[in-house]
Amino acid sequence: MNGPERHESARLADIDTRLYLVTDSAQCREAGRSVADTVREAVAGGVGIVQVRDKDIDDDAFYTLTREVIDAVDDALADGPGTAGAGSTSVGTKRRVPVVLNDRVAVAQRLLAEGADVHIHVGQADTPVEEVRELIGHGPLIGLSAANDAEFAAARDSGAVDLVGIGPVYDTTTKSDAPDGIGPDRLGELVSEAGLPAVAIGGISTVRAAELRWRGLIGLCVVSAICRAEDPRAAAEELLAEFGDGTTTSSDAS
Numbered sequence: 228m229n230g231p232e233r234h235e236s237a238r239l240a241d242i243d244t245r246l247y248l249v250t251d252s253a254q255c256r257e258a259g260r261s262v263a264d265t266v267r268e269a270v271a272g273g274v275g276i277v278q279v280r281d282k283d284i285d286d287d288a289f290y291t292l293t294r295e296v297i298d299a300v301d302d303a304l305a306d307g308p309g310t311a312g313a314g315s316t317s318v319g320t321k322r323r324v325p326v327v328l329n330d331r332v333a334v335a336q337r338l339l340a341e342g343a344d345v346h347i348h349v350g351q352a353d354t355p356v357e358e359v360r361e362l363i364g365h366g367p368l369i370g371l372s373a374a375n376d377a378e379f380a381a382a383r384d385s386g387a388v389d390l391v392g393i394g395p396v397y398d399t400t401t402k403s404d405a406p407d408g409i410g411p412d413r414l415g416e417l418v419s420e421a422g423l424p425a426v427a428i429g430g431i432s433t434v435r436a437a438e439l440r441w442r443g444l445i446g447l448c449v450v451s452a453i454c455r456a457e458d459p460r461a462a463a464e465e466l467l468a469e470f471g472d473g474t475t476t477s478s479d480a481s
Contacts, residue, residue, distance in 0.1 A: 231379070231422030236389035238368050239424060241323050243275035244390075244446040246467055247426050249329075250296070252281045254454035262292060263299040269453050270303035270324055272463030275446070278348055278370075280329035290334050293326065297343060300324050325368060330354065332362050339363060346370070348392070351378060360387035370426075379421045392448060393417050395429020396439070399451075411438045418443040433462065436469035446470075 248269050255265045266277055277300060279293045304322060327346040328335045330353045338345045347359050348370035354362075359369055371382050373391040382388040397408040408430055409417070418425045427439055428448035436447060447470055456462035 231383065231420065234383055234423050236368070236424060238366070238389050239445070242325060243273075243322070244424070244426065245470060245472070246274050246463060247276040247278065247446050247448040248274045248453050248463075249278040249280050249428070249448055249450045251450050251454045252283070252292070254451060258455050258457070260459075261295070263295040265454055265459050266296050267299040267303045268459040269463045270300050271306065272460035273467045274324065274453070274463050276325050276327060278327040278329055278448075282329075286331060286334050289328075289331050290337060293328060293331075293334065293338060293345070297326050297338075297345075300326060327368065327370060332359055335363055335367070339367070348372075356382065356385050356387040360385075373421065374417070376420060379417075379423065383422050388423060390424040390426060390445065391421050392428050393421065393425050394427055394448070396427050397430025397435060399430040411442060414439070414444075415442040431466075433465045433469055436466050437471075440471060 248266065250262050250266065252262050255262045258265070262279075270277065277296060279289070279296050281289060281292060284292065304324060325344065325346050327348050330347070330349050332347060332354050335345050335347050346368035347363060349356060349359060350372045356369055356371055368389045369387050370390050370392060371388045373379050373382050374393065379391065382391055393414060395406065395408045396411065396414050399408070414427055424445045425443065426446045426448050427442070427444050431439070431447050431449050432452050439447060447466065449466060452466060453459045453462050
């Protein structure tokens with residue numbers, strides 16, 4: 228690929244990264260479901276990573292929410308062939324779905340101490356990734372939102388980042404302060420510049436998923452497309468069908 232040499236993470240090796248759900252408690256409530264119910268159905272439909280995000284609750288409530296999400300993932304995986312739960316550190320599972328906490332490092336430390344398999348995603352204004360790695364150890368994944376050469380270079384140089392989230396790809400109302408969407412073509416350029424495994428986020432719907440094939444991504448992050456869906460399981464299946472195995476570059480596909 229063009230751009231910086233790509234740094235792959237061994238921690239991603241056993242994960243299907245193509246579809247990454249970021250939860251939104253308010254959207255789930257509006258759809259008439261709990262976050263846990265939404266996650267359970269979405270994982271059954273093929274979601275491979277779940278990020279728990281809720282900026283409006285305190286750490287104790289966030290801990291409880293994360294435990295509910297871990298249980299929901301475990302339930303979904305228990306219905307599949309040969310699986311161990313998200314909250315387990317068991318080896319030999321055929322399918323592993325990591326549960327990622329949005330920033331809440333103290334909550335992650337508490338859960339890790341209890342033996343849960345949890346991970347962290349931070350933004351540029353959150354806890355620095357080097358500090359996160361010191362606090363949670365070598366095992367968990369660390370994701371970082373990044374958007375330009377300087378942020379990508381800092382992520383690579385830190386040695387702490389496993390994957391970057393790039394966006395918003397399209398205009399989105401999920402975050403009130405989100406900038407305008409960058410579009411699929413600019414996304415592809417940024418993925419090439421990142422030099423780290425990258426997922427796209429922001430305004431991604433079923434009808435847009437196919438536009439993001441062959442952009443060098445390891446997957447798509449979605450919020451509303453699943454949290455607001457009438458049927459989260461079907462929504463996940465449809466997103467995966469549209470994105471397909473679109474996790475390489477156009478040159479790789481040709």
